[in-house]
């Protein structure tokens with residue numbers, strides 16, 4: 001097994017494995033739509049779903065973290081103040097991960113939605129983040145002056161992650177649990193900010209990659225990038241207001257929140273567009289796959305922006321909420337935007353490690369890239385149709401039973417399973433070769 005800092009690569013291999021597992025659990029969950037008894041006795045939907053979402057979030061967090069460790073140590077040549085803490089961070093996450101999967105698979109849960117695992121496991125996760133924070137700031141403050149925006153994004157992302165992950169568990173205090181409105185507001189607020197924190201890590205990675213691929217530091221130092229950062233921070237602190245539908249608030253608060261998140265996306269589209277226009281063909285060739293995934297992420301930002309615009313129209317929102325349109329929004333952002341940026345990051349790292357063009361010329365990954373994007377579009381369109389169908393059906397059959405709705409939705413659900421299987425195949429065509437390249441490196445890095 002490798003020695004020299006390959007712990008950052010192991011973070012990424014684990015992240016890619018979590019993505020593969022998430023896709024498998026997602027596919028199994030979708031079969032339950034058409035066959036409600038599917039796997040019921042082995043692993044019911046209320047366990048499959050958290051296995052799916054937890055793995056999806058693990059993919060984002062592990063791969064963003066591994067990337068940051070890699071970029072600092074291998075590309076920026078920053079010496080970690082405490083190299084051992086990085087390995088300890090990895091070990092803690094591996095052990096906690098085993099605990100989480102055990103808790104979800106055995107049905108021994110107890111946590112709230114999206115963090116369903118046994119709540120005590122959050123303590124080692126927080127410890128891992130704290131070690132990451134100490135190492136990050138300890139190493140960077142001394143060795144790097146005048147931080148470009150991505151270093152700020154990563155640093156603040158780590159700090160906010162620690163706070164909001166703790167906040168998502170404040171319900172353990174009875175003073176909060178006993179007040180329904182306070183409890184539910186805090187829960188959804190913390191989720192919005194938790195997502196905002198990982199977005200700082202992921203969007204920071206996107207700007208870092210654009211800077212490195214172009215070989216031009218000005219992207220990370222420009223006013224527009226810093227504006228993007230401050231908007232992201234505002235979104236993280238206040239943007240959750242559009243997640244708290246059930247809570248009585250003034251409508252304008254929700255609209256300001258919507259406006260901030262959408263402006264953030266518009267600026268991201270602008271940054272990527274200008275970067276793309278200013279790149280030479282040679283620079284694109286060297287990092288072809290990373291370039292492609294970044295451009296894809298820009299498309300998915302546009303797609304989600306359009307969807308969010310519709311979702312923010314109050315009369316439409318009333319019908320959309322609780323339908324698959326919201327699921328299309330969550331999966332559209334986590335797969336389309338986050339996953340594309342992270343695939344770009346892994347592609348960049350593999351080309352940097354191998355010092356050759358093998359990944360860029362890999363036919364399976366290239367086909368996988370197109371399959372992933374094409375099938376994701378199909379997948380999201382099916383989810384949207386399912387949502388629109390449900391909304392219209394509910395208006396027409398206000399008194400009908402849930403069973404009748406499920407029966408009427410069967411053709412759409414069958415298409416959903418089909419689209420999910422295609423997306424699954426597309427994802428694996430990218431994941432498997434990437435894991436192979438990384439494993440080869442780890443085993444040869446003696």
Ligand code: HEM
Nearest residue numbers: 023026027029030053056326327330331334335420423424
């Ligand atoms: C291989 C294809 C996939 C299929 C078939 C699939 C299927 C599903 C299903 C059936 C649900 C549950 C929806 C419900 O509660 O009714 C779900 C939720 C979710 N999935 Fe996927 N999924 C796939 C891939 C992914 C990937 C790759 C990610 C992220 C990287 C992801 C992120 C999510 C998230 C965040 C939710 C929660 C949605 C919400 O609560 O609004 N999925 N998925």
